[in-house]
Amino acid sequence: MQGEATLTDEQLNKYVEPMPGHPKADLDRIDSAVQQVLDEYQEYNTAIDGALAEDIHRGLDITRRTAGDPGLWHWLAVVRYPDLVRHRWEYRSEEAMREKFLGAGSDLYSNAIHRLWWIAELTSRGDDYSTTDAVFANQTMVNKVFDRWFARYQPAVQVMCDELEDEKSRVIDETTRRFNHALTNVQLEGLSEDEAREIIREIVAESQ
Amino acid sequence: MTRHSQRHRTTVLPFSYRDKGVDFELDSYTVDDGNQTALELNPAQTEIDLASAVSSSDSSDDPDWNTITLHGKLGLSEETVQAVFPQDERAQPPAKLYVTIRCHETIYRDRVVISEAPTTPGEYDVTIEVPKSTVRGTFELRPYLVRTESHSGEGLSDYADQKNFRVASGTLYYVVVDRTDGEERAAIDGERVRFSQNAHLPDGNKLYYLDFRNESRPKLWINSDHPRIAEVLQSRGSVGAEARMRDVILDQVSYGVWIQLLVRAGSAVDVEGDVEYEWQEMVLQTFARNLYDTSDVSEATHRLRDNLSDSQTLPHVIQRIDSELQEYINPREQLIHLMEEGLQI
Numbered sequence: 001m002q003g004e005a006t007l008t009d010e011q012l013n014k015y016v017e018p019m020p021g022h023p024k025a026d027l028d029r030i031d032s033a034v035q036q037v038l039d040e041y042q043e044y045n046t047a048i049d050g051a052l053a054e055d056i057h058r059g060l061d062i063t064r065r066t067a068g069d070p071g072l073w074h075w076l077a078v079v080r081y082p083d084l085v086r087h088r089w090e091y092r093s094e095e096a097m098r099e100k101f102l103g104a105g106s107d108l109y110s111n112a113i114h115r116l117w118w119i120a121e122l123t124s125r126g127d128d129y130s131t132t133d134a135v136f137a138n139q140t141m142v143n144k145v146f147d148r149w150f151a152r153y154q155p156a157v158q159v160m161c162d163e164l165e166d167e168k169s170r171v172i173d174e175t176t177r178r179f180n181h182a183l184t185n186v187q188l189e190g191l192s193e194d195e196a197r198e199i200i201r202e203i204v205a206e207s208q
Numbered sequence: 209m210t211r212h213s214q215r216h217r218t219t220v221l222p223f224s225y226r227d228k229g230v231d232f233e234l235d236s237y238t239v240d241d242g243n244q245t246a247l248e249l250n251p252a253q254t255e256i257d258l259a260s261a262v263s264s265s266d267s268s269d270d271p272d273w274n275t276i277t278l279h280g281k282l283g284l285s286e287e288t289v290q291a292v293f294p295q296d297e298r299a300q301p302p303a304k305l306y307v308t309i310r311c312h313e314t315i316y317r318d319r320v321v322i323s324e325a326p327t328t329p330g331e332y333d334v335t336i337e338v339p340k341s342t343v344r345g346t347f348e349l350r351p352y353l354v355r356t357e358s359h360s361g362e363g364l365s366d367y368a369d370q371k372n373f374r375v376a377s378g379t380l381y382y383v384v385v386d387r388t389d390g391e392e393r394a395a396i397d398g399e400r401v402r403f404s405q406n407a408h409l410p411d412g413n414k415l416y417y418l419d420f421r422n423e424s425r426p427k428l429w430i431n432s433d434h435p436r437i438a439e440v441l442q443s444r445g446s447v448g449a450e451a452r453m454r455d456v457i458l459d460q461v462s463y464g465v466w467i468q469l470l471v472r473a474g475s476a477v478d479v480e481g482d483v484e485y486e487w488q489e490m491v492l493q494t495f496a497r498n499l500y501d502t503s504d505v506s507e508a509t510h511r512l513r514d515n516l517s518d519s520q521t522l523p524h525v526i527q528r529i530d531s532e533l534q535e536y537i538n539p540r541e542q543l544i545h546l547m548e549e550g551l552q553i
Contacts, residue, residue: 020269020270063340063342064314064315064344065341065344067314068313068314068344068345105312106315118315122315149448152310153318154317185221185222185223185368186373187354187372187373187374189318189319190352190374199372
């Protein structure tokens with residue numbers, strides 16, 4: 001996980017297998033976006049996330065079912081874009097770096113590429129990625145919203161991101177914590193987008 | 209037990225809540241446009257295994273289906289309505305009834321509305337369509353009765369009074385649509401049963417019992433005389449208090465189980481260093497080398513056998529086993545998760 005090593009196709013091939021369902025991807029588009037980021041952004045710059053998320057989401061034409069296959073993200077991080085993972089994430093520990101290459105599953109924070117696709121999946125509305133862009137422009141929002149379990153319910157996460165877009169870190173922290181607490185009594189999946197907005201606006205106002 | 213569970217719930221939530229207040233029964237399923245097939249579930253069975261029904265003939269490919277439709281009934285009793293709504297709302301309860309769909313692997317949460325407000329006592333037909341694109345592995349279905357209006361007034365302190373507050377829920381079903389190769393068969397069997405009603409199982413308040421009557425295949429019995437514990441052990445989620453508690457209980461059970469398996473397997477090693485059964489081999493392969501800090505499994509199993517049979521060395525090897533199991537199980541990690549959950553850190 002630390003230092004440089006080159007894995008040959010021969011070494012890798014025994015671990016690589018076709019994806020079930022034959023999902024499609026525009027890897028040229030992602031290649032080009034990744035190359036641009038490597039050329040234009042300093043190492044470990046968090047702005048890399050926002051610069052890539054839309055291209056990764058658009059480039060991978062997959063369902064949530066396919067995205068739930070950890071093998072896809074392992075291949076993208078280890079085989080296709082290892083330089084990107086290293087460019088974005090500084091080596092701090094074996095465990096942390098292992099997670100960026102070999103994480104996946106329901107933890108939105110693990111694999112370096114998986115998290116970009118999922119956050120775009122949860123925040124985009126058709127072709128509109130403005131909420132995705134807003135989220136990645138504010139790392140507090142990425143940390144505080146997507147670390148919470150309510151972020152898996154799309155109407156709630158989209159409203160939360162809309163309402164917190166221009167707020168200070170303290171308000172984001174307080175609002176996500178209080179909304180999570182409110183879900184002790186409120187049943188999350190019963191909320192329409194309007195109802196979620198009403199509750200979240202009230203909490204934002206109290207948190208300011 | 210249901211009554212006990214509900215009393216517990218009422219003390220946790222600041223209003224009357226019925227954890228099992230909605231009867232939920234799934235009775236059949238359809239795959240795409242196929243025939244409706246009956247689900248033959250045991251009375252307490254909450255896991256529905258559809259993996260074989262939808263599996264692909266070519267195991268390397270994605271199963272060949274688009275939508276699974278589950279059919280069943282939701283029942284809302286007069287008793288539940290009276291328990292969770294104040295007098296003036298009981299004739300026309302301002303509540304909706306829906307079933308949530310959650311899938312951890314696909315980061316998915318949604319719901320299917322069964323009844324909009326008012327939801328009066330009675331039986332409701334349930335049809336839940338689940339597209340393949342949204343799920344993977346196991347997904348969960350659970351019904352909720354939720355308020356649709358806020359209510360203010362005197363004497364409401366015993367009842368939920370805010371819009372969208374949950375007031376009742378029902379059975380949580382786990383529907384399995386994919387099984388991975390590694391899930392085929394565990395090394396030992398496990399089963400939940402009431403010890404008090406089975407003469408071959410120990411008396412008293414035992415939590416579990418490892419049964420060696422069939423030495424070739426030990427069996428772990430979990431005592432369902434303690435239904436709250438058995439219920440938590442059956443939970444399948446990865447977040448929340450139940451999941452955290454389950455992991456700690458499992459650590460506790462597994463510690464006791466591993467000690468027994470390891471001592472039994474170590475004692476069964478013959479002079480050639482061999483054992484008779486597959487589970488013994490598995491246990492020794494897993495632990496023996498670490499116990500003696502050697503890469504030679506044969507040397508380690510011989511030493512384990514000798515140490516277990518000698519009263520001089522027995523206390524020391526038990527201490528080694530204890531130390532190794534604490535490393536292997538790592539109970540500290542799950543305990544911290546539970547503490548964080550409990551303390552809302």
